[in-house]
Amino acid sequence: MNNSKNISCIIVDDELSSQKVLQHFISQTEVLELKQTCNNAAEAFKYLKLNTAVDLLFLDINMPKQTGLDFYKSLQHPPAVIFTTAYPQYAVEGFEVNATDYLLKPIPYERFLTAINKVLNEKALQPKQDFLILKENKALHKVFFSDISIIEAFGDYVKVHLEDKTIVTHSTFSGFIKQLPIDFIRVHKSFSINLNKMNHLSGNQITVDSHKVPIGQTYKAQVLKALNL
Numbered sequence: 001m002n003n004s005k006n007i008s009c010i011i012v013d014d015e016l017s018s019q020k021v022l023q024h025f026i027s028q029t030e031v032l033e034l035k036q037t038c039n040n041a042a043e044a045f046k047y048l049k050l051n052t053a054v055d056l057l058f059l060d061i062n063m064p065k066q067t068g069l070d071f072y073k074s075l076q077h078p079p080a081v082i083f084t085t086a087y088p089q090y091a092v093e094g095f096e097v098n099a100t101d102y103l104l105k106p107i108p109y110e111r112f113l114t115a116i117n118k119v120l121n122e123k124a125l126q127p128k129q130d131f132l133i134l135k136e137n138k139a140l141h142k143v144f145f146s147d148i149s150i151i152e153a154f155g156d157y158v159k160v161h162l163e164d165k166t167i168v169t170h171s172t173f174s175g176f177i178k179q180l181p182i183d184f185i186r187v188h189k190s191f192s193i194n195l196n197k198m199n200h201l202s203g204n205q206i207t208v209d210s211h212k213v214p215i216g217q218t219y220k221a222q223v224l225k226a227l228n229l
Contacts, residue, residue: 006031007119008053012044012068013037013060013084018105022058022084025112030140031120031133032056040064041071054079056100056119061085072097080122082115110135110170117179132179134160134169141167145181149197149209153190163209185226188216195226 009032011022019037026032035054038044040063048054059081061068072081081097086105100122101115117132131144143160152159153173160167169176177184177192186192193208200207204215206223215223 007055007116008033008035009056009058010034010036010038010044010047010054011058012041012063012071013058014039014063015060018060018084021107025107025109028109028140029113029116029133030142032116041066041068044071045074048075048079052077057081059083062087069097080119082119114171114175114179121179130181134167136167136169143167145183145194146196148184148194150194150211150213151177151180151184151192161209161211185223187219187223188214189218198227201227 009026011019011026011034013019013022023034023037026034035051036047038047042065044057044059057072057079059068059072061083062085063071068083068085072078080100082101082103083099084103084105084107088104100119103111103115113133113135120131120133130146131142134141134143143162147162148160149163150159150161151173152161154168156170156172157168158171158173158176160169173190177186180192183195184192185195187206191213193206193213197208198206199209201223204217204220206213206215
């Protein structure tokens with residue numbers, strides 16, 4: 001891979017408007033490097049035949065002549081794939097070919113970032129992936145897991161508590177914590193903590209750095225087990 005980028009990718013989509021959205025998203029995401037934009041499966045096949053160093057496809061499903069699904073199934077050594085489509089009925093078939101993710105058009109940038117974080121965590125691409133890319137307002141933050149103390153549900157957002165600041169990013173709580181490594185454990189319906197940052201446990205409360213976090217009754221047994229208590 002390129003030293004300054006982590007993921008080289010190509011877009012395969014027959015719609016110009018969709019191409020422009022993905023091109024913009026990729027340009028805003030530091031870990032992505034766009035190598036090529038293809039209008040159909042035939043162009044993509046030709047490009048991949050001559051350029052094997054492609055990590056990821058953004059692949060439209062509903063294209064003329066050959067669908068994205070059929071094209072992907074035809075590849076002998078396929079890169080990771082994120083399918084993009086306006087048709088939700090294709091989702092199940094997309095995951096049957098081990099797609100990293102499935103994005104439904106129109107694609108929000110926050111949802112796009114969630115898919116990229118999934119790619120980063122796949123062992124085939126980044127065996128030692130140790131960070132997330134988070135969007136807060138119009139800014140992007142590279143956040144290392146080791147710097148996170150607490151993840152807190154906050155309506156349609158998630159608060160990511162670091163030692164010196166808190167980042168509020170648009171995400172569901174359940175979806176966000178699925179991206180976390182095993183050092184994190186859910187202790188409450190609204191909180192997940194980094195066990196490496198834990199300082200003190202007393203009753204139904206756990207102290208992480210300088211924060212006191214409640215332990216939900218449903219989660220207490222698994223918390224004690226994680227702490228070998």
